[in-house]
Amino acid sequence: MRVIVVGAGLAGLTCAKVLKGRGAEVAVFEASDGVGGRVRTDEREGFLLDRGFQVYFTSYPVSKRHLDHGALDFRAFDPGAVVHRGSERSVLSDPVRDPKALVPTLLSEDATFADKLRTVGLGARTLPGSATSAGRENGGADVSILEYLRSSGLSERYIDSFFRPFYGGITLNRALTTSSRVLRFTFRMLATGRTVVPALGMGEISNQLASHLAESDVHLNTPVETLLREDGRVRGVATSGREHEADAVVVATDAPTAGDLTGDETPKESVGEVCLYYETSGLDDGRKILLNADDAPFVNNASEMSNVSEKYAPEGRHLLYAVTLAGLDLSDEELLRRGVEDISRWYPDAEFRPLGLRRIPYGQFAQPPGIHEGLPDNRTETLGLFLAGEYTEDSSINGSMLSGEKAALEVLG
Numbered sequence: 279m280r281v282i283v284v285g286a287g288l289a290g291l292t293c294a295k296v297l298k299g300r301g302a303e304v305a306v307f308e309a310s311d312g313v314g315g316r317v318r319t320d321e322r323e324g325f326l327l328d329r330g331f332q333v334y335f336t337s338y339p340v341s342k343r344h345l346d347h348g349a350l351d352f353r354a355f356d357p358g359a360v361v362h363r364g365s366e367r368s369v370l371s372d373p374v375r376d377p378k379a380l381v382p383t384l385l386s387e388d389a390t391f392a393d394k395l396r397t398v399g400l401g402a403r404t405l406p407g408s409a410t411s412a413g414r415e416n417g418g419a420d421v422s423i424l425e426y427l428r429s430s431g432l433s434e435r436y437i438d439s440f441f442r443p444f445y446g447g448i449t450l451n452r453a454l455t456t457s458s459r460v461l462r463f464t465f466r467m468l469a470t471g472r473t474v475v476p477a478l479g480m481g482e483i484s485n486q487l488a489s490h491l492a493e494s495d496v497h498l499n500t501p502v503e504t505l506l507r508e509d510g511r512v513r514g515v516a517t518s519g520r521e522h523e524a525d526a527v528v529v530a531t532d533a534p535t536a537g538d539l540t541g542d543e544t545p546k547e548s549v550g551e552v553c554l555y556y557e558t559s560g561l562d563d564g565r566k567i568l569l570n571a572d573d574a575p576f577v578n579n580a581s582e583m584s585n586v587s588e589k590y591a592p593e594g595r596h597l598l599y600a601v602t603l604a605g606l607d608l609s610d611e612e613l614l615r616r617g618v619e620d621i622s623r624w625y626p627d628a629e630f631r632p633l634g635l636r637r638i639p640y641g642q643f644a645q646p647p648g649i650h651e652g653l654p655d656n657r658t659e660t661l662g663l664f665l666a667g668e669y670t671e672d673s674s675i676n677g678s679m680l681s682g683e684k685a686a687l688e689v690l691g
């Protein structure tokens with residue numbers, strides 16, 4: 279059986295890996311110059327720049343079926359966060375993951391004692407779940423993250439100072455209007471495993487998946503322009519004037535491109551970010567994520583990545599990622615200037631040298647409450663045509679890999 283996979287993101291790569299492992303002949307067509315889609319790492323002056331601030335949860339149930347965790351040489355963040363508000367700073371532990379840090383945390387003004395107990399309660403509500411993704415399988419009533427937190431009794435101050443920037447960073451939506459299914463699933467991931475990056479950058483996840491394919495299976499810089507249709511079925515694809523025949527085609531692009539190529543209904547809305555990269559003189563805040571609890575922040579969250587993995591920077595040097603959820607329309611100079619302005623308030627003695635930035639207008643498909651139930655299936659109504667991508671499950675590494683796996687199994691029947 280010959281299968282064409284359109285797109286070498288995590289969904290397409292996982293799909294191709296599963297198909298190949300079961301004996302199918304696979305050809306992957308990728309529009310860009312590399313594999314990984316949204317999960318790639320670039321190197322500049324010896325610094326490792328992931329395409330946006332991304333992390334991996336070692337508890338992800340599906341991705342661990344396809345990845346060799348040991349070979350990725352994971353480096354872990356510390357649980358909890360350092361919360362900045364203006365020039366004030368407080369350390370919040372994660373009471374579920376790091377109970378020993380609960381006592382010093384009680385001194386923090388950002389969370390009351392009752393909040394902490396309720397966070398433990400929130401963990402207890404989410405931990406018994408067994409869904410393998412945040413989406414359809416993760417049943418139960420679906421409201422916004424904000425409503426869910428309020429109904430759990432957490433104070434507005436705690437929500438604003440921790441959950442807004444923390445979940446704003448995970449969902450790229452600080453308004454917390456994303457589905458509470460995403461909160462419930464990721465809270466369980468946070469509580470039951472480690473939050474990590476591969477020592478050599480997030481792109482290693484994609485590279486490892488691609489290593490299951492032969493180089494000749496993957497055609498880079500080869501955008502698929504149209505699907506070839508005949509007698510009501512899809513029989514292949516066309517790339518810049520050339521036609522390629524197959525028994526099945528899996529469209530594994532982002533949702534809007536999949537909608538354009540197939541004519542099927544796919545989610546249209548998205549959320550994005552700009553990731554700013556700075557060399558710093560060292561911030562001494564260890565491996566915790568840094569959160570901005572200001573009412574009108576520019577930087578939402580930041581991390582000194584070279585503390586998490588020393589390989590992210592040349593020896594003895596320091597690399598900071600800072601994420602803004604606003605300002606996609608600002609000039610590069612303005613983005614980098616405003617980033618330093620925010621972070622210098624937190625670390626007035628540190629020095630910052632801009633290394634660059636990455637604009638990611640299409641970061642994740644938007645996931646308002648209720649969206650997961652109506653997402654497209656992997657099998658379409660057109661014979662020979664299948665869909666893979668985060669948008670059939672949930673926006674995450676785990677969700678996109680689950681989608682790729684399911685699409686492959688549908689193709690194989």
Ligand SMILES: Cc1cc2nc3c(=O)[nH]c(=O)nc-3n(C[C@H](O)[C@H](O)[C@H](O)COP(=O)(O)OP(=O)(O)OC[C@H]3O[C@@H](n4cnc5c(N)ncnc54)[C@H](O)[C@@H]3O)c2cc1C
Nearest residue numbers: 285287288289309315316330332333502641667668674675
């Ligand atoms: C900034 C950011 C932060 C995130 N944070 C996290 C996180 O911390 N943890 C987590 O689990 N997830 C996170 N995610 C989500 C996760 O990265 C995505 O859900 C996942 O990578 C999507 O994979 P995909 O294969 O569905 O799509 P994509 O990665 O978009 O892959 C689609 C591929 O199709 C290619 N393509 C498009 N059109 C064509 C065409 N016509 N012909 C051929 N190829 C084409 C594209 O070039 C691309 O390579 C984050 C995403 C972003 C962007």
